[in-house]
Every structure is written in structure tokens, then in C-alpha cells.
Amino acid sequence: MPEGPVPVNLADKFSQFGELWSPKTVAGLNDYAVKLVKVKGEFVWHSHEETDELFLVVTGRLTIQLRDGDVVLGPGELFVVPRGVEHCPLAEEETAVLLLEPAATVNTGDAGGPMTKQAEPLG
């Protein structure tokens, strides 16, 4: 076991799980959480009435569908979906995404449904 404080290596963390659309919490920042999620295919249209949501693509390619146009993110690109704005993530290839949002934020927001997952601590 490492001694003392250790960094979070994103590639290492992504290598530790394969489940899609299931956010894993890897760090906390006040009442916010850094969540890692692997995605492929299309999610559900939803919004978060209470918070903005930050997406940062680590590997792959993510389309964030918005009602007024798509935002396409490659590695090293981020986008903040404002609170209340409907969005639907879509990825043709498996894509690794870092999310930053209040820890209690539910992935499907106001939509609910079968893709709803509570973020779990990784490891």
C-alpha cells in the first residue's frame, strides 16, 4: 500500500471497471464529486434542475446532444451543461468521461428510468 497522500491516475482508474453508464466516484471536492464513467451508445434525454454538470472527455469521443445543437468532445475537451438544459449523451465508440458535479446528482436527472445509477466509490 502506498504511504501518505496519493494522486488519482485517471487511466488506472478507468482500467479498473468496464460497466457502461455507471459513474464511479474517485475523488471528492467539498460537496462535489469527480465521477468517472464509460459510455457507449445513447443515454436518455434529461436535465438537472438544480445544477450545472461538467463533462471532460479522457479517451474516445462524446456527443452531447442539446435541443439547440450537438457539442462533440474529443480527448482533452470539456463542456458544462447548464442547469435545466436538456441533454442526451451519445458515443459511437466506447468513451471515457470525467464528470464533475455535486456528489448527490443522479445521472438521469429528471428523467429517471432504467439507466438510473447512483454513483459508487471505485475500488
Add this chain to the structure above:
Amino acid sequence: MPEGPVPVNLADKFSQFGELWSPKTVAGLNDYAVKLVKVKGEFVWHSHEETDELFLVVTGRLTIQLRDGDVVLGPGELFVVPRGVEHCPLAEEETAVLLLEPAATVNTGDAGGPMTKQAEPLG
């Protein structure tokens, strides 16, 4: 000019400034801000009594000196310095860092002094 929402490309943003130790705000997330900073050399020991602070290295290598040991971050590695914990960033080579913290957080925290910079919007 691009139409509609556009992503933040971190490499592009870092290419737009050269000043060291001077955070540039590139996105907001509720009352938090994504700040980009280039660093080289040693900063000042300080702490933030009111907030945790997230460091994510994009390029280069950052040592976050803590009173109980150093944390060394390479590209794709992040670390959260808890509120109230003294730290002093150090980089031997020029290093590009993404910070995530409440927008109003001052870089030198409780220490103040000549390296104090208010984060400015980029561009």
C-alpha cells in the same frame, strides 16, 4: 465564429497564454470555476480555510508539497488538497494544470503576498 455551444479545448486554451502562476477561467460550474494555470518553479506555502482545491495535470509534472509528504502528478493525474491543509506547488518544468475550485478562491489563500492573482477570464 462558431455557432451554438462549443467545447473548451484545453490544449487550445493553454496555447493562448504564457504567463506563469496566473489562473485563467475557462468555464463555470455553478459557483465553481475551471481555471487553467501554467506553473514553473516554486509557489508559496498556503492553505484555503474555506475550500478543497482540485489539481489536474494536463502536461508536465507537478509536485504538491504537503507538510506530511509530496504528491507528484503527471499528465492525467489529479489530487484534491483538503481545505485547511498547507500546500506548496512546485514544478521543475513548465507544467499546465487545471484547477477546479469555488470561483472566488484566491490562489495564495491565507498567505497573500506578491504571487497573489485574481483569476481572469481567458480571451
